[in-house]
Amino acid sequence: MAAAQVRLQGDSVPLVKIIRDLEGGSQDALKHANDVPLSLSVLAPPLTFEVLSGLYMADRAGEQKASTLSSTKFTHGVLCAELGALDLRKHTRADLVALRDRLATTRKPSTVNQMLMKLSAVLNWSVENGHLEKSFDKKFKFTKGTESTRKAFSQDQIGSLMAYANKLPEASWKRWLLSLGIITGGRLNEISQLSVSDIQTLKSGIVVIHINEVGEGKSIKNKRSERLVPLTDGAYGFDLQAFLRYVETCKQSGNDSLAQIGYRPAGEWVNQQAIPQALGESYERGLVFHSLRHSLASLMQAKGVPTTHAQAVMGHATGTVTFDIYGSGVPVAVIAEMLNGLLCGCIGSR
Structure with a gap:
């Protein structure tokens, strides 16, 4: 008692x-x-x-x-x-x-x-853990009225967004904020808090972003969100060398942070200005930066990408979350090859 x-x-x-x-x-x-x-x-x-x-x-x-x-x-x-x-x-x-x-x-x-x-x-x-013999929780969730208010972009729209980003100056963080969101599916806060040291070139030559919470003010959704995501040169027209020049410029100027604007102003710019302008008449209310994440997850699902590979990119703990709403242990080289095959055949890729 x-x-x-x-x-x-x-x-x-x-x-x-x-x-x-x-x-x-x-x-x-x-x-x-x-x-x-x-x-x-x-x-x-x-x-x-x-x-x-x-x-x-x-x-x-x-x-x-x-x-x-x-x-x-x-x-x-x-x-x-x-x-x-x-x-x-x-x-x-x-x-x-x-x-x-x-x-x-x-x-x-x-x-x-x-x-x-x-x-x-x-x-x-x-x-x-042996406390219960069985659970009866399978297939009893609601299936109607649960549609997500967040939408995914079409591949044509993704191409338009990258074309819009590529017209921005190479020295502008806004260009890379939008570009990285397109090719990595990273969350807005994950991309916004990237530092110079988070852009890494592995021994294999693969360039990745290291999403983590090491450093003052950095935060990720949960422990399983920490991950290495390869950057795919040419994906929808993404220019990897131009991005690396931007990173080097930040480094030479003594700026550890890649972002030139804060998280909230970045969200306002990309959601209220960049996306509507880039899409023009095809823009629909509800298409936001986070929609890029849904778009990449949807593309991986449509192309039959293994769940564990999708987990490694998206930073989710379970496959049901990765695919149903929008992993770890998979070699980065495998993920890089998968993304290269997935994204470099898309509209706008070179």
Whole structure:
């Protein structure tokens, strides 16, 4: 009871310890669990979502950025309240469908699906770690009303954007902000915070950008977002040598940062000025810098690029996120070859 009271105050450690002692403290007891009379086995405390959340967070919280962790804790709090005392050892698909429908009474389907993703993460982790035998969370998310408001550019539009960028002066950061977004699918903040040292030429001769959070003021979405993304010379007309000259100019002038303008002004320029001007009559509301990311992911999916390769480029932890909404361990040379074949045959490439 004391552990439960402390958990309500935000500290799950005592409760987690009790559960772990119950589940793993006596292996002999677990081996003979089937011999325990039903009248005694039913006395075991229910394995609620609150308990599983505590176990999950104790194991995984360190992998999450502060902003993500805050969102996860909030969502888990809502799920704890909704699932209450339900013993998840005995949960059914009907229990989860009912949860989904309750959440949807005051939330948009897309919001509910995001919450259900966090629920699934806990349930799948619980199965993998032996806390649950099975989870019934598959294929019960909403499929209608969840369309992303973010759009992807067509290949013709991508070509127009690169042509627009190439008309800007070589000494202008705006040219490279837009160009790098096109050929790497990097997030606006990831591109905006690049430094001279983040542009690297590997022993193989491949030039990459190193997306990381090393340095004052730099931040990435999560730990798995750190990655090396090859720069593809000629992709849609991208001029790698001109970009390297820009980097060298920054270096010689003593500027560590490649950006000449801040993150917010950069976003305003590219979304409100560059993209509408570059696309002209083909411009549609909702096409923004982040759409470049969706465009590259969509192109990789359409061309049958392996999920692990897409993960390595996009900096996502799972293939479902990489393809459904828009990896690591794949050699950079393999990614470079893939991107070269993918992008250099596109409109505007030379």
